[in-house]
Amino acid sequence: MYTKFSISLVLLALSVSLLARAQSAPQSGGDFSDNPQARKLPREAILVKGAWWGASDSVTALPEGGRMANNVYANPYFGLAYTLSPDWTEKYTGPPPSDSGYYVLAQIRPAETFKGTSRGTILITAQDLFFTLTPAGNALELINYTKDNLNTEYKVEQPPTLVRIASHSFVRFEYVSPVAELHWYLLATQIRCHMVQFVFTSRDTKLLESLIREMNKMSLPEEAGPISGRGGGDVPVCIKDYASGESIRERVDPVFAERRFNPVPVRIIIDKEGKVKHVHFVSAFPDQAKAITDALLQWRFRPYLRDGKPVEVETGIMFGRAPRQPTSSAAEAVNE
Amino acid sequence: MKTKKVASVLGLLTALFFPGIALAQTDPGVRSNTGVNAGQPLASVTANANDLAFFQTGLAQFNEHQTVTGDNPGLGPRFNLDSCGACHSQPAPGGTSPASGIFPNVGPNPQSQVIANGVVNGSTNPIPYFVLANGPVREARFPFFFDQFGNPNPNAPNGGVEDLFTVSGRADSGACSLQQPSFNAARATNNIIFRIPTPTFGAGLMANIDDSTLLANHAAQAHNGVGISGTFNHNGSDGTISRFGWKAQSKSLMIFAGEAYNVEMGISNELFTQDRPLPGEDQLGSGLPASCLNLAGIGYPEDVTHSDGTSASTVTSDVGLFNTFMQFLDQPTPSTTSPGGATSIANGRRLFSAVGCAICHTPSLTTQPSKLTAGLGNATANLFSDIEIHHMGATLADNVSQGGAGGDQFRTAPLWGLGQRIFFLHDGRCSNLLCAIEAHRSNGGEATTVEAIFDQILTSSQQQDILNFLRSL
Numbered sequence: 001m002y003t004k005f006s007i008s009l010v011l012l013a014l015s016v017s018l019l020a021r022a023q024s025a026p027q028s029g030g031d032f033s034d035n036p037q038a039r040k041l042p043r044e045a046i047l048v049k050g051a052w053w054g055a056s057d058s059v060t061a062l063p064e065g066g067r068m069a070n071n072v073y074a075n076p077y078f079g080l081a082y083t084l085s086p087d088w089t090e091k092y093t094g095p096p097p098s099d100s101g102y103y104v105l106a107q108i109r110p111a112e113t114f115k116g117t118s119r120g121t122i123l124i125t126a127q128d129l130f131f132t133l134t135p136a137g138n139a140l141e142l143i144n145y146t147k148d149n150l151n152t153e154y155k156v157e158q159p160p161t162l163v164r165i166a167s168h169s170f171v172r173f174e175y176v177s178p179v180a181e182l183h184w185y186l187l188a189t190q191i192r193c194h195m196v197q198f199v200f201t202s203r204d205t206k207l208l209e210s211l212i213r214e215m216n217k218m219s220l221p222e223e224a225g226p227i228s229g230r231g232g233g234d235v236p237v238c239i240k241d242y243a244s245g246e247s248i249r250e251r252v253d254p255v256f257a258e259r260r261f262n263p264v265p266v267r268i269i270i271d272k273e274g275k276v277k278h279v280h281f282v283s284a285f286p287d288q289a290k291a292i293t294d295a296l297l298q299w300r301f302r303p304y305l306r307d308g309k310p311v312e313v314e315t316g317i318m319f320g321r322a323p324r325q326p327t328s329s330a331a332e333a334v335n336e
Numbered sequence: 337m338k339t340k341k342v343a344s345v346l347g348l349l350t351a352l353f354f355p356g357i358a359l360a361q362t363d364p365g366v367r368s369n370t371g372v373n374a375g376q377p378l379a380s381v382t383a384n385a386n387d388l389a390f391f392q393t394g395l396a397q398f399n400e401h402q403t404v405t406g407d408n409p410g411l412g413p414r415f416n417l418d419s420c421g422a423c424h425s426q427p428a429p430g431g432t433s434p435a436s437g438i439f440p441n442v443g444p445n446p447q448s449q450v451i452a453n454g455v456v457n458g459s460t461n462p463i464p465y466f467v468l469a470n471g472p473v474r475e476a477r478f479p480f481f482f483d484q485f486g487n488p489n490p491n492a493p494n495g496g497v498e499d500l501f502t503v504s505g506r507a508d509s510g511a512c513s514l515q516q517p518s519f520n521a522a523r524a525t526n527n528i529i530f531r532i533p534t535p536t537f538g539a540g541l542m543a544n545i546d547d548s549t550l551l552a553n554h555a556a557q558a559h560n561g562v563g564i565s566g567t568f569n570h571n572g573s574d575g576t577i578s579r580f581g582w583k584a585q586s587k588s589l590m591i592f593a594g595e596a597y598n599v600e601m602g603i604s605n606e607l608f609t610q611d612r613p614l615p616g617e618d619q620l621g622s623g624l625p626a627s628c629l630n631l632a633g634i635g636y637p638e639d640v641t642h643s644d645g646t647s648a649s650t651v652t653s654d655v656g657l658f659n660t661f662m663q664f665l666d667q668p669t670p671s672t673t674s675p676g677g678a679t680s681i682a683n684g685r686r687l688f689s690a691v692g693c694a695i696c697h698t699p700s701l702t703t704q705p706s707k708l709t710a711g712l713g714n715a716t717a718n719l720f721s722d723i724e725i726h727h728m729g730a731t732l733a734d735n736v737s738q739g740g741a742g743g744d745q746f747r748t749a750p751l752w753g754l755g756q757r758i759f760f761l762h763d764g765r766c767s768n769l770l771c772a773i774e775a776h777r778s779n780g781g782e783a784t785t786v787e788a789i790f791d792q793i794l795t796s797s798q799q800q801d802i803l804n805f806l807r808s809l
Binding site: 034036038039040041042045047050051052096109120121125132134142149151153180186199201259260 | 479480482485487488490493518521524525526555556558559567572686689691726727730731733743744745778779780784785792794798
């Protein structure tokens with residue numbers, strides 16, 4: 001009895017001691033940890049994010065939501081499915097969208113199984129035409145801008161030309177770096193007021209031509225085209241600057257707790273009743289995203305009519321730092 | 337007969353193997369045959385006696401070793417080293433981490449010598465595990481605070497500098513007794529990252545580039561064919577573009593100098609006016625103990641403008657002198673012939689641009705007019721940086737947020753002077769250019785496609801030309 005009591009006391013004291021040790025305040029505020037069993041942080045992980053993408057719901061498809069799986073790059077937002085041969089793979093995912101609405105959708109390279117002698121890269125990108133820094137209102141103008149502003153190390157091999165890919169219209173542009181003997185083949189189209197671009201790079205033009213031929217297996221939405229691509233059908237119609245002027249019935253400005261200086265490009269979908277049903281932050285800090293969501297959900301718009309019937313509208317709003325304005329009126333081309 | 341057979345096999349192996357070695361691209365290493373390429377004042381400074389005197393006084397102050405008390409007081413109570421010039425010394429004062437045995441052989445990592453040199457007491461300040469004689473000078477940061485159980489808490493970002501050393505045990509530290517942070521515990525939980533000193537050559541030119549020039553360059557680089565975007569970090573007070581430090585978090589050289597004097601050496605000054613506790617001591621604790629305050633016995637701030645000075649350079653505070661010294665440092669001088677010869681370097685420069693490296697590493701930007709000295713005005717700064725911050729991805733992420741820069745965003749490191757640098761990347765993890773280039777590919781990184789073109793598509797000869805070009809800078 002005495003022994004059992006003693007053991008209990010010892011165990012109790014030990015437990016209290018351990019508990020006290022575990023809960024005692026660390027010296028000088030926590031920089032002197034000495035717990036050998038402490039949890040490890042994952043290596044090579046981005047745990048502290050700056051301005052990042054996000055959305056008000058997890059159901060609505062986003063431009064950055066595409067994935068490469070089983071040799072198919074599929075992007076529900078753009079209604080795009082691109083099947084590649086099995087010896088091409090995405091080894092590294094791209095960065096988050098930029099604050100000028102630029103997306104790296106996929107970075108594809110030869111897999112370990114690749115048997116060809118020439119190598120190359122495939123880069124799929126998108127540029128939100130609402131937020132582009134360049135004076136371009138559609139994909140064709142953006143490619144023309146690219147041609148006109150090529151680095152001096154490049155020479156144009158084929159100026160922008162309209163071509164048919166997978167039964168859709170694309171603009172094709174080719175340039176070369178003579179010193180590197182590298183060729184860039186660009187194919188671009190426009191979907192939902194974004195330029196979606198496929199960039200093929202290699203020293204071997206035969207490889208590039210074969211990759212472009214494979215693009216014919218791609219499935220695309222009906223709207224895709226270098227100067228069309230303004231939504232509609234199963235997706236909202238996209239209209240630049242719809243969140244301005246007479247379109248707005250009620251507007252509440254976001255209240256930011258902290259003064260920051262980054263551009264915050266936001267895409268919204270307005271339902272048929274004129275309410276904001278979805279908010280997509282292309283690039284925002286979490287506190288900015290919350291303040292903007294709280295405000296936007298109170299906005300009311302005049303329903304947009306097409307053929308006399310209300311339809312959903314997708315538009316862009318730049319919060320935060322004022323965007324640099326494109327210098328050409330051509331930017332209005334994405335207006336209906 | 338047997339000997340002949342062995343010789344034949346060896347000959348065959350040599351023929352097959354060594355040409356491969358010869359063709360394989362290699363980092364030529366620190367350029368040593370063209371003299372030290374940096375550390376001189378701008379020509380316009382040399383031509384003006386007053387400016388030159390200011391520069392020389394700044395240089396002397398930059399290299400001065402501080403003590404807790406005495407003629408150069410204020411060191412500590414926590415610090416990483418006792419002199420600016422000890423860390424910023426390769427290949428000349430103003431530069432970055434030195435190493436012994438590598439041109440110009442400045443010496444071993446000075447942090448590894450602090451006990452031998454009597455800067456710290458070895459019994460109270462063991463050398464942290466990451467400080468090596470042949471490794472880079474480092475500062476350490478814990479990305480997250482620890483919770484009460486000693487676990488790093490991802491919901492409590494820290495990221496401040498955890499000074500390596502304390503004055504405890506020094507003869508001039510009085511009763512101040514401080515513990516070093518638990519670097520080993522941080523190591524065991526992956527809750528530690530490092531930074532190495534940024535070189536300051538040409539820093540005055542960088543300071544004198546107008547925001548409009550940076551914004552125009554940003555717009556001109558948009559819609560490249562390699563997936564690069566980028567943005568700027570901004571000064572939290574006025575919203576203009578900030579540009580100094582690994583994450584472009586500091587607006588000016590004066591702020592950069594004032595903060596470094598306070599954080600790295602523990603010296604309070606007119607910009608950072610108190611002795612600095614560790615982040616945990618300050619934000620979660622009760623600050624520095626009273627026994628560790630005002631150790632110099634001169635009050636605060638320990639570095640001030642001297643109203644009793646007799647000339648511009650003796651009136652100016654230490655921080656002001658550091659600022660002037662860095663402002664007046666000329667940009668490094670590249671070589672046109674070494675390593676690899678003029679043709680290879682010229683070819684490498686063009687290839688560097690052609691594959692997309694130059695989109696971020698902008699070869700040159702023009703400065704605005706300068707009131708300070710003619711050499712800083714309307715000048716071509718060959719910095720090889722756009723001064724933007726870019727997502728470098730998970731491999732390089734340090735999970736420290738500074739201003740608008742997140743955990744994986746870093747300022748494009750200026751490459752001028754690269755030919756005589758020993759350690760690369762923010763934490764000095766690489767001492768070989770190929771290692772540094774490879775680190776540019778990563779999940780979430782902007783430079784992955786550019787790295788793939790370099791690594792997978794260029795020929796060995798083209799890669800070598802780029803390496804030669806980089807070591808010519």
